[in-house]
Amino acid sequence: MLAVQAGLLLRHALAFVADAFVASRLAREPGGAHGRLPAGTDRAAIVERALAIA
Secondary structure, three states: OHHHHHHHHHHHOOHHHHHHHHHHHOOOOOOOOOOOOOOOOOHHHHHHHHHHHO
16 A cells, blocks of 8 residues: 555655655664654655645
8 A cells, every 4th residue: 555655646746745755654764663754854845735735
C-alpha cells in the first residue's frame, strides 16, 4: 500500500511533499521511527501547504 501511495504522490503531488513521504516511510534509517522526517525536509512548506488547503 505504501508503494502505491508513494507512486501517486510522485506522479501528482509537489516534489517536496512526495519526497518527504518517501523519506519518512520507505527510506527509513535503521532504528528510526516510522513517519519521522529526516533532516533537510522542508517542514514549513508542508505545513504552509496544508494550511492553505484547509
